Amino acid sequence: MTHDFSRILARMAEKKTERSNCRFTVQQGTDGKPVLIVQLFQDTIPVLRQVLFGFDLLGGTRVEDARRLAEMLNEHVLDLFVTN
Numbered sequence: 221m222t223h224d225f226s227r228i229l230a231r232m233a234e235k236k237t238e239r240s241n242c243r244f245t246v247q248q249g250t251d252g253k254p255v256l257i258v259q260l261f262q263d264t265i266p267v268l269r270q271v272l273f274g275f276d277l278l279g280g281t282r283v284e285d286a287r288r289l290a291e292m293l294n295e296h297v298l299d300l301f302v303t304n
Contacts, residue, residue, distance in 0.1 A: 238264060253279070254282075256293075
């Protein structure tokens, strides 16, 4: 398994990685349920310039729980990266 991970890291090193600091917010989805949205602070990832990046949450997730999840992620996630 370590060999597979090393191979993945080697392939990633050969490719270009772009990063942007981000934060997580909660919004109301079209169905009224809370969704987790990733907001980028910089416009440094060209492929994501016209993209909304978010997560649908499990049914029954309360808005308060979604906000706590966003707060926790904001405390621990530094940035979003894309490797191509």
